[in-house]
Amino acid sequence: MSLTPEIIRKALDAVKDPEIRRPITDLGMVDKIDIAANGHVSLVVLITIAGCPMKDTITRDVTAAVEAIPGVSGVSLALVPMNDEQRQALRDGLKGGATKDIPFARAESRTRVYAIASGKGGVGKSTVTVNLAASLAAQGLSVGILDADVYGFSIPRMMGVTTRPTRISDMILPPVCHGVKIISVGMFVEGNAAVVWRGPMLHRALQQFLADVFWGDLDVLLLDLPPGTGDVAISTAQLIPSTEILVVTTPQTAAAEVAERAGAIALQTRQKVIGVVENMSGLVLPDGGILDVFGTGGGQIVSDSLTRSMGAPVPLLGRIPLEIDLREAGDAGVPLVLSHPESASAKALSSIAASLAARSRPLVGISLGLSPASRT
């Protein structure tokens, strides 16, 4: 069979743009295909911007897909930046005309949005967020994290993100790490500068991250909120009223009281608190004994108290032990559920992720393609 541009195009259907995660053929990125008589294929592939951080991945994936076609003797690939018109066409194709709304706030949205909240800083909110996200993505769900913790944005470091988001006119493409799309306030400030945004500016930034970022079709979006009951929590409730809240606390009674307040804000914003995670529970000692560094019972106290005040069950979803490996994994940029899934804290985190996955994508209204079995 002789090679044709259609055959090459068909093979390229399997290559996805690493940031947008759709076939490059659908995105209008395959610009030119020339096939020489000896089977050498020359391709021009359009990339979003000249400094596209994903150049190497695209080159590798395109070359591998074309080389695998029987009859291809070699591949030459030129990556050419899109012109303004091509970029605008791509942006419009992805986001649809000039719409600036928040996709997760639409009635038909099937994305579960969870805000990870805590009363105090440093209780492990970001650690919980990255591990839940990585675990959900490893289970095959499409997952995003919006790090809205303006005072302590640590998600990029904990997820090992080294690239910046790509801009296509007014659309922002989030970097993808460990299968998770990630946007952080920290990606928009220079170096380690402090963010001094307050109320209205924070609200606008959050709105922009939700509306201008190309999130694609997510199953789950996790929002890492700043600690406390401040502006960001209220803005989130206004921008995506269906956001559900997951409260993180330590076992300490004093911390639990503060965490209760963070959860109770949901009463005022009419949001649902789906559960409590107790982090930094007992430290397992080398002799197998357990040292309760931060006391015990905080998670249960918050769960009981929020159940009372909400008038609906707010279960304790899990207790994550203190573990040095968990801190080291955060520092190394690889979530522990991926690097040491057998460790006690990774198991606790994976089990919480499994309970979230089980609630994902309500099946109401979706055809399962099943027909009732007939009885004979």
Ligand SMILES: Nc1ncnc2c1ncn2[C@@H]1O[C@H](COP(=O)(O)OP(=O)(O)OP(=O)(O)O)[C@@H](O)[C@H]1O
């Ligand atoms: N269960 C745990 N065992 C050991 N270390 C942990 C555990 N949970 C979190 N840590 C470590 O504690 C520190 C604080 O955690 P993290 O940054 O996740 O908290 P946070 O609540 O998001 O803080 P902030 O409010 O400042 O954003 C980090 O160094 C993290 O690696």
